[in-house]
Each structure stands twice: as C-alpha cells, then as structure tokens.
Amino acid sequence: MVAQAGGTLARVTPALKGLVLSGGAGTRLRPITHTSAKQLVPVANRPVLFYGLDALRAAGVTDVGIVVGDTHAEIEAAVGDGSALGLRVTYIRQEAPLGLAHAVLAAEEFLAGSPFVMYLGDNLLRDGITELVDRFRAGTCDAMILLQRVPDPQSYGVAELEDGRVVRLTEKPPEPRSDLALVGVYMFTAAIVESARAIQPSGRGELEITDAIQHMIDSGLVVEPHEVTGWWKDTGRLEDMLEANRLVLDVLEPRVDGEVVDSTIEGRVVVEEGARVVRSSVRGPAIIGAGAVVEDAYIGPYSAISPGVVVRHAEVEHSILLEDSRIEDLDARVESSLIGRGATIVRSGDKPRAYRFMVGDSSSIGLI
Numbered sequence: 001m002v003a004q005a006g007g008t009l010a011r012v013t014p015a016l017k018g019l020v021l022s023g024g025a026g027t028r029l030r031p032i033t034h035t036s037a038k039q040l041v042p043v044a045n046r047p048v049l050f051y052g053l054d055a056l057r058a059a060g061v062t063d064v065g066i067v068v069g070d071t072h073a074e075i076e077a078a079v080g081d082g083s084a085l086g087l088r089v090t091y092i093r094q095e096a097p098l099g100l101a102h103a104v105l106a107a108e109e110f111l112a113g114s115p116f117v118m119y120l121g122d123n124l125l126r127d128g129i130t131e132l133v134d135r136f137r138a139g140t141c142d143a144m145i146l147l148q149r150v151p152d153p154q155s156y157g158v159a160e161l162e163d164g165r166v167v168r169l170t171e172k173p174p175e176p177r178s179d180l181a182l183v184g185v186y187m188f189t190a191a192i193v194e195s196a197r198a199i200q201p202s203g204r205g206e207l208e209i210t211d212a213i214q215h216m217i218d219s220g221l222v223v224e225p226h227e228v229t230g231w232w233k234d235t236g237r238l239e240d241m242l243e244a245n246r247l248v249l250d251v252l253e254p255r256v257d258g259e260v261v262d263s264t265i266e267g268r269v270v271v272e273e274g275a276r277v278v279r280s281s282v283r284g285p286a287i288i289g290a291g292a293v294v295e296d297a298y299i300g301p302y303s304a305i306s307p308g309v310v311v312r313h314a315e316v317e318h319s320i321l322l323e324d325s326r327i328e329d330l331d332a333r334v335e336s337s338l339i340g341r342g343a344t345i346v347r348s349g350d351k352p353r354a355y356r357f358m359v360g361d362s363s364s365i366g367l368i
Contacts, residue, residue, distance in 0.1 A: 017063045017117075019111065044252065061133065104188075115190065143189070143213060145224070164225070165225075169217075252284065259275070295311070295312045304320045309327075311326075315333040316335070319338065326343070
C-alpha cells in the first residue's frame with residue numbers, strides 16, 4: 001500500500017512477521033543430527049536457532065512462524081511459545097523438506113498477506129538484521145535479498161547483478177557467473193506467495209526460493225540486493241559450526257560464576273554457575289557450561305563445554321562438547337571436534353592396548 005506523505009510517495013507497511021525455517025534434516029552434520037535438530041546444535045553453548053530469533057526480536061519482529069518437520073517436537077520443546085525470547089511463536093508443519101519456496105506456501109495462512117522476514121534457522125549474521133529490516137520497512141521494493149562474496153559460490157544460490165540490479169538468480173550453479181551468494185535471510189512482500197505458486201520443482205524435486213525470486217524479477221517486481229560485509233555463517237557443516245563457535249566466542253564477555261579451585265583462567269572465559277574447574281588451565285575465549293566438571297585438564301581457545309560435560313585428565317581445544325559428554329584420561333589433545341550428547345571418550349589403561357569403538361552412521365574418527 002502506498003500513501004502520500006509530504007509530497008512524496010511512501011509505502012504504508014503493516015507489521016512485519018517473521019518466518020524461520022527449521023525443518024531441514026541436517027545431513028551434513030550427521031551423526032549429530034541423527035538424534036538432534038541441526039538448528040539446536042549449540043554455538044557458544046546456545047542453540048544456533050536462538051541467534052536468529054534474537055535477531056528478529058532486536059529488529060522489532062515479534063510475531064514469528066517457525067516451519068518445522070520431523071524434528072518438530074524437539075524444536076517446540078526448546079522454544080516453547082516464544083515468550084522467554086520476547087516472541088509470539090506459531091509452529092507450521094511442512095510435510096517434507098520440499099524447498100524454501102514450498103515453506104513459504106506452507107506458511108501462507110500464518111502470513112495472511114503480511115510482508116515478512118524469512119530467516120534460515122541454521123544461519124548466523126554478526127551484525128544482525130535491524131538496519132536492513134528498517135530499510136525494507138521504509139522502502140518500496142517487493143523483496144530484499146542479502147548477498148556475500150564467497151570462494152565457493154557453486155555451493156549456494158548465486159545472484160548476478162547489472163548496474164546494481166538483480167537480473168538472475170541460480171541455485172548451486174556448476175559454473176557460477178558470480179561470487180555473490182545468497183545469505184539465508186530474505187525480506188518479502190506478499191507477492192512472493194504468488195511467485196512461489198507459479199514455479200515448478202527443480203531437478204532436486206524442490207520449489208527453490210531462487211526460482212520464486214527470479215519469477216518476481218521476470219514479472220517486473222523490484223528485488224533489492226544488499227551486500228553483507230560482516231561475517232555470515234551457514235552452520236550446515238562441521239567446519240562452519242566450529243568457525244561460527246570461534247566467531248561468537250571472540251566477542252565473549254568474561255564471567256566466572258562457578259567454582260574455580262587451584263586453576264588458571266586466562267583471557268575471555270565464562271564459567272557458568274554450578275560448573276567446577278579444579279587444578280586445570282582454561283585459556284579463552286572459552287565457555288564452561290553449568291554443571292560441567294573440568295579437573296586436571298586443559299581447555300584451550302575456542303572451546304565450548306556444554307552443561308554437564310566432564311573433562312578429566314585430558315586436553316580440549318577449538319571444539320564443541322555437547323551436553324553430558326565425557327572426555328577422560330587421554331594422552332593426546334582433542335581439537336577441531338564436535339562431540340555429541342552423552343558421548344564418552346576414555347582411555348581404559350587395559351593391556352594389551354587396543355582401540356574399542358561404538359560408532360554411529362556417517363561418523364568420522366581421526367587417529368594420529
């Protein structure tokens with residue numbers, strides 16, 4: 001809707017809604033995601049999903065629909081009605097992971113014609129989205145897409161620009177004509193719904209959001225690009241999870257609420273209430289979760305030790321240890337690792353010396 005304001009045309013924008021996509025299977029993070037939603041894997045001891053929800057709330061978007069799939073029970077248990085995060089949350093079931101544009105159609109009743117911000121639940125943006133949402137509210141474009149230059153554009157949706165305008169979008173092109181990847185945050189008017197309805201499934205059998213946005217462009221609608229200069233992470237792979245963990249820990253505010261006995265704490269370190277650090281060295285940035293025990297151990301930079309973890313007579317660095325895991329009596333450092341909930345890695349000391357494993361599907365173990 002457009003109204004006259006002081007001699008100029010300005011769009012009268014109804015309140016924006018949020019649409020957060022949390023239905024993906026997370027195949028690239030298996031075996032962790034065999035038993036856990038990928039959006040709930042923690043970065044700096046906080047689920048990835050919560051960072052996106054925080055960004056929406058900070059931008060004034062508080063009416064949020066979360067698209068869920070097979071892991072809906074776990075997502076709903078973690079987020080609840082959203083009130084603890086300052087949000088009002090509605091859950092939207094997607095029958096199968098049939099593409100981002102399909103998720104828009106699944107959410108049509110919730111959106112009810114409102115403009116909205118679509119945020120992929122496993123993405124992180126350092127600088128948030130407040131400025132961009134304000135710009136979308138004040139503008140007259142039909143869609144705003146966020147872009148960032150990447151070294152491997154063939155792994156992403158790619159945008160081609162001419163004179164600052166978006167002319168073509170391609171999903172995971174084998175020979176990219178641009179290095180501008182689509183960041184997992186989009187802003188749309190209700191026009192995207194008709195475009196999502198107009199397209200056909202891709203070769204992957206999905207309704208691609210890139211095809212829906214291309215339909216908007218071909219229909220003469222205005223799609224505004226914005227290049228993101230701060231860091232952005234799609235946390236779909238182990239390397240990306242560890243890098244996101246590093247980036248978030250880099251801005252950690254140090255705090256010691258737990259018990260520290262005969263230990264050395266250096267740099268930006270958080271020791272949460274109920275945690276115990278005994279005869280150990282912790283070098284930040286690092287976080288030790290509530291109820292964790294670190295004893296006769298070393299915790300190195302960029303480590304996130306989740307609640308209930310035990311690290312005893314062992315060294316950990318640049319790693320994420322999930323809840324209730326246990327690392328004990330190792331004579332080599334655990335580094336660049338993601339250890340699942342309740343996992344146990346110990347040295348028994350038995351003779352003859354041997355390795356003994358119970359390893360899940362798609363696991364990776366490196367021995368030196």
